[in-house]
Amino acid sequence: MKINHTLASGTLAKTLEAASGTSNRTSPGVAKSHPDHLQLSNLSSHLSADVAHRSSAMVDLSAAVSGGSYHVDAEQVSRKLIEEHLAA
Numbered sequence: 187m188k189i190n191h192t193l194a195s196g197t198l199a200k201t202l203e204a205a206s207g208t209s210n211r212t213s214p215g216v217a218k219s220h221p222d223h224l225q226l227s228n229l230s231s232h233l234s235a236d237v238a239h240r241s242s243a244m245v246d247l248s249a250a251v252s253g254g255s256y257h258v259d260a261e262q263v264s265r266k267l268i269e270e271h272l273a274a
Contacts, residue, residue, distance in 0.1 A: 250256035
């Protein structure tokens with residue numbers, strides 16, 4: 187872990203390096219086998235997949251509404267509206 191801050195000098199930087207198990211220095215005669223890599227999460231890939239799924243679902247729903255094949259149960263919709271209103 188590399189800290190680029192004027193207050194993070196000496197002891198703090200060494201403590202952070204020790205805690206993370208990384209260092210900016212290499213031993214003499216030893217080359218780094220690969221660069222350091224940090225992955226905080228793969229949330230963006232999950233969000234991208236979700237957006238693609240939702241987008242596809244919206245296209246399908248739009249086509250069903252436009253084609254007249256989408257029908258809602260008015261009784262069920264009205265029941266849920268009243269339930270949600272009373273719960274609030």
